Amino acid sequence: xxxxTEKRTSGRPHDPEAAGAVKAAAVQLVRERGYAxxxxxxxxxxxxxxxxxVYNRWPSKAxxxxxxxxxxxxxxxxxxxxxxxxxxxxxxxxxxxxxxxHLTRNMDPVRALIAAAQEDAAFGAVFxxxxxxPRERVVTALLERAQARGELGAERDAAMLSAFVHGAFxxxxxxxxxxxxxLARAIVAEVFAAG
Amino acid sequence: xxxxTEKRTSGRPHDPEAAGAVKAAAVQLVRERGYAxxxxxxxxxxxxxxxxxVYNRWPSKAxxxxxxxxxxxxxxxxxxxxxxxxxxxxxxxxxxxxxxxHLTRNMDPVRALIAAAQEDAAFGAVFxxxxxxPRERVVTALLERAQARGELGAERDAAMLSAFVHGAFxxxxxxxxxxxxxLARAIVAEVFAAG
DNA sequence: TACATTATTGGACATGAGTCTAAAAATCAC
DNA sequence: GTGATTTTTAGACTCATGTCCAATAATGTA
Numbered sequence: 001x002x003x004x005t006e007k008r009t010s011g012r013p014h015d016p017e018a019a020g021a022v023k024a025a026a027v028q029l030v031r032e033r034g035y036a037x038x039x040x041x042x043x044x045x046x047x048x049x050x051x052x053x054v055y056n057r058w059p060s061k062a063x064x065x066x067x068x069x070x071x072x073x074x075x076x077x078x079x080x081x082x083x084x085x086x087x088x089x090x091x092x093x094x095x096x097x098x099x100x101x102h103l104t105r106n107m108d109p110v111r112a113l114i115a116a117a118q119e120d121a122a123f124g125a126v127f128x129x130x131x132x133x134p135r136e137r138v139v140t141a142l143l144e145r146a147q148a149r150g151e152l153g154a155e156r157d158a159a160m161l162s163a164f165v166h167g168a169f170x171x172x173x174x175x176x177x178x179x180x181x182x183l184a185r186a187i188v189a190e191v192f193a194a195g
Numbered sequence: 196x197x198x199x200t201e202k203r204t205s206g207r208p209h210d211p212e213a214a215g216a217v218k219a220a221a222v223q224l225v226r227e228r229g230y231a232x233x234x235x236x237x238x239x240x241x242x243x244x245x246x247x248x249v250y251n252r253w254p255s256k257a258x259x260x261x262x263x264x265x266x267x268x269x270x271x272x273x274x275x276x277x278x279x280x281x282x283x284x285x286x287x288x289x290x291x292x293x294x295x296x297h298l299t300r301n302m303d304p305v306r307a308l309i310a311a312a313q314e315d316a317a318f319g320a321v322f323x324x325x326x327x328x329p330r331e332r333v334v335t336a337l338l339e340r341a342q343a344r345g346e347l348g349a350e351r352d353a354a355m356l357s358a359f360v361h362g363a364f365x366x367x368x369x370x371x372x373x374x375x376x377x378l379a380r381a382i383v384a385e386v387f388a389a390g
Numbered sequence: 391t392a393c394a395t396t397a398t399t400g401g402a403c404a405t406g407a408g409t410c411t412a413a414a415a416a417t418c419a420c
Numbered sequence: 421g422t423g424a425t426t427t428t429t430a431g432a433c434t435c436a437t438g439t440c441c442a443a444t445a446a447t448g449t450a
Contacts, residue, residue, distance in 0.1 A: 010448040011396025018398085036314060039436060050399045055438070115310035118369060119231060128370055156388060160363070160381045167362025168355070174313060174365070175323055186355045193351060194389030205418040206426025213428090234406060245429045250408070391450100398445070407436085415428070420421100 014057075021047040022054055023068035030069060035112035040064075062116035062123045069109050070131065079138050088146030089192045092165075095138065096184035100169065104179055111174065139165050143191075153194060161191055209252075216242040217249055218263035225264060230307035235259075257311035257318045261325065264304045274333050283341030284387045287360075290333065291379035295364065299374055306369065327361075334360050338386075348389060356386055 025046035029038040040061055044051040058064035080091040103110055113131070117124035140162040146152040152161075168187050169179055220241035224233045235256055239246040253259035275286040298305055308326070312319035335357040341347040347356075363382050364374055 009396090010394065012398075012446040014397065040438085041436085051438095052400080052440095053398060056397070059438095061437075111313040114369065115313035118306040118310035121371075124371060132370060153388070157381055157385055160385050163363045163366050164359040164385065167364070167366035168358045169362070170366050170369070171358055171362035174309065174369075175327060176316075176319060186352055190352055190355050190359065193348070204426090205424065207416040207428075209427070235408085236406080246408095247410095247430085248428060251427075254408095256407075393450080394448090396445100396447080399443085401441090403438105403440075405437085405439105408434090410433075411431090413429085415426100417424105417426080419424080 015049075015053070018047070018049050018053055019057060022049060022057070022064070026064055026068040030065065030109055035065065035109045060116070060120060060123055062113055062120065063126060065109055066113055066123075066127060066130065069106060080142055088142060088149070088151045089188050092139070092142055092191065093184050093188045095142070096165070096169070096187060097181055099135070100179035100181070100184060103169075103173060107173070114170075114174065136162055136166055152192065156194070165191060210244075210248070213242070213244050213248055214252060217244060217252070217259070221259055221263035225260065225304055230260065230304045255311070255315060255318055257308055257315065258321060260304055261308055261318075261322060264301060265326065275337055283337060283344070283346045284383050287334070287337055287386070288379050288383045290337070291360070291364070291382060292376055294330070295374035295376070295379060298364075298368065302368070309365075309369065331357055331361055347387065351389070360386060 022043060025043045026038070029042060029046060040054055041051055043064070044054050047054075054064065058067065080095050084091065086094075113127060117127040140158055143152060143156075143158040143161055147154050147156065147158060152158075165187055169183065172183060173179055217238060220238045221233070224238055224241060235249055236246055238259070239249050242249075249259065253262065275290050279286065281289075308322060312322040335353055338347060338351075338353040338356055342349050342351065342353060347353075360382055364378065367378060368374055
């Protein structure tokens with residue numbers, strides 16, 4: 001949206017191309033070799049930049065990868081519109097299918113970032129803020145709309161059900177199972193089983 | 196159960212105290228400092244053993260910790276008995292309360308091992324075999340008994356619901372939230388909401 | 391132009407996981 | 421006892437993350 005709002009008093013400015021080059025190198029290398037086999041040194045070399053320059057901008061490999069691989073690509077364009085005519089179950093299934101497709105394409109870095117969030121509390125907070133919470137809110141909001149329209153019992157706990165939904169595919173993914181359309185269907189079926 | 200069944204032809208035998216000393220040292224140090232701050236070198240030193248001796252028995256720090264922290268302590272004594280007179284909902288809640296208590300006491304190493312399972316496929320397979328699958332089966336079996344007794348709709352997908360249950364607390368745990376009795380109650384309430 | 395400020399660079403540094411090797415030690419078979 | 425076998429030990433080694441530092445480069449201001 002807005003340009004930098006920080007006051008630049010003086011001093012050498014950031015190399016305007018460095019951040020983009022580093023992110024591009026990170027994306028390319030992670031696709032080629034997988035998260036674990038990409039070192040910061042290799043990314044810096046590929047980007048034509050000193051290793052320290054990477055650390056100037058990102059506190060850790062995980063922070064860099066989160067921004068490089070996800071913030072650009074996975075905008076929440078898949079977010080279901082409240083009034084698109086279809087039922088909540090169909091909306092949820094469509095949303096999950098899109099999420100699964102994206103997760104499947106980026107399975108290796110996603111799993112690595114969830115791992116990093118366990119091992120590094122500072123990154124964990126960033127990860128939840130930028131990645132987990134927004135996606136959880138989409139599903140919670142969808143379920144609350146479903147309750148408002150009577151498609152889901154008003155006595156159900158939408159937040160808990162949202163945790164069921166996310167938990168179900170996290171659990172599957174973190175245990176090395178596939179995320180496919182059949183899983184999306186099964187999740188939706190159980191969430192709405194009670195009507 | 197049985198003693199070593201391997202044929203010992205000749206050669207120096209394993210130090211009979213080494214494995215126990217290493218596991219004890221691992222448990223003690225992980226409780227004192229947390230998983231991330233315990234090095235294999237420190238464990239070996241504490242156990243009075245060479246570092247290589249640790250690697251002779253366990254392929255990685257994660258494998259050692261899994262065995263040291265969990266295999267002894269967390270036997271499935273909490274497994275609900277099929278015929279204890281109480282309903283399936285109460286059984287599930289009681290089981291979850293026990294599981295949560297144990298996870299809470301070992302939150303740091305559990306999260307670290309789940310992380311390690313993402314980063315190391317070989318350990319991931321071991322972790323699922325020894326840790327994840329047995330606990331998943333307990334809940335699935337409980338839900339299937341509930342269906343057989345008519346306490347849960349026969350059309351429900353017990354395996355999917357079991358993934359909901361485990362996924363819900365994995366998701367909570369991996370996002371740094373507490374696992375408490377209220378969560379156990381909420382999970383059970385939603386699983387059985389449809390009757 | 392000179393100065394203060396900040397970024398970049400290249401390298402050293404600390405630490406930890408995991409591998410490898412060579413020598414010493416403990417066992418069995420002969 | 422001698423030899424084959426296997427474990428233990430100590431230490432070197434590779435590679436990674438992340439920190440630290442000093443020299444240099446690029447900017448705004450006086």
